[in-house]
Amino acid sequence: MQTLPPRDARKNPDRRMEHSMRDHHKRESRRSAVIRGAVRTVAAAFAFLAVSAGGGSAEVVQVDDTGQGLIVTHRGNCFLVLPEHVSAGSSTFQIVTSNPATYGDAAVMPFRSANDVKLAYVSPGLENRCTQSWDSLPDTVDHLLRPGAPVVLTRVMSSGLMEGLDLVVRDVGLVTFTAILKGGDVYQGTSGAIATVEGEVVGIAINVSQPDDTLVEFLRIDQIKAELKRILDAQANTVATRIEQEATASQACEPDALPLRSVTCDRPAASAEHACSRLASGGPAVFDAGTLPITIEVEIDADAPVAVSSLTLKSVAGSGAYAVPKSIRAEVSPRADRRGYWGMFGAADVPPTGYLTLTNGSAPNARLARVVISSAWASDKPLRIDCLLLR
Secondary structure (H helix, E strand, C coil), X not given: CCCCCCHHHHHCHHHHHHHHHHHHHHXXXXXXXXXXXXXXXXHHHHHXXXXXXXCCCCEEEEECCCEEEEEEEECCEEEEEECHHHHCCCCEEEEECCXXXXXXXXXXXXXXXXXXXXXXXXXXXXXXXXXXXXXXXXXXXXXXXXXXXXXXXXEECCCCCEEEEEEEEEEECCCEEEEEECCCCCCCCCCCCEEEECCEEEEEEEXXXXXXXXXXXXXXXXXHHHHHHHHHCCCCCCCCCXXXXXXXXXXXXXXXXXXXXXXXXCCCCCCHHHCHHHHHHCCCEEECCCCCCXXXXXXXXXXXXXXXXXXXXXXXXXXXXXXXECEEEEEEECCCCXXXXXXXXXXXXXXXXXXXXXXXXXXXXXXXXXXXXXXECCCCCCEEECEEEEC
């Protein structure tokens, strides 16, 4: 609806012109604001596309409406990298992607960080958005971080849109670097947003200067990768890589699995009470720390080979007294005499939550199944397996 000028302005041509110019400036101001918002959104889209090559798309997520984080995939599992202060001491929190919004949850993997960084395991469900490969993150960003280099800060707004802000690198340190915002401001909740240079992820935001909110401090991604490598690779005995969990009904062994005639292992159990054979009747089996790798052979209780389409492994670490298996490989054989051909069924990393199902679309016929566990999430604790199920 058009707004009429004041009554006296209708009689005075000069007043009419003045009123018309004011309306024009207001319209231009509104149009400029819309354009600036669109430019920021488009800039974010181009920033997103720029980091989509090679190791997948760098996906930024909101964390409990308090900050941001980067989700990455590693050996079939999704993990969240975020500043420690964003987690605010919580062990679990909700995350949400940019539009189309997908909600998920993540559980912190407790360890002592030398820097302001945390690693969390993302529950299954975000696989189609968690495509940035951990291995594809740069091992060094020295060649990208130079004073004056253009930086794009990408964050998820409350509306679900991604926003890209242009910055310029100011100072570069061994662990962190700073960049100055070229226009606009950095609102609260930006910690954890990613910075990219020439399409490469170079850092995550950890601090914004006060009171002008134009100078942003980032933790270098190569330092993050170096620190978290030992967690994801489970190479340090002193790092607690467990997830707090409870033995709920959903974690109990399901009765609809194929019946097992026997279960044997090539390593001794920690005690007779937790012998490997217990897995045939619902487990658990426990092995002393340092006994990896372990090979478990399962004989299906059938007189002829049966089709096997999935294998499920469950491990309940409880309060951290036990370790959860990590890297596993499964094979099957149609013969029961252990002399036949072993065919590959599948391989993956068990999530820190201790629940993994391997599926095989060809559903090979089998009498025997063999599971090789080559690593654990905490190598200094006894390894526990609660269920080994074939379907």
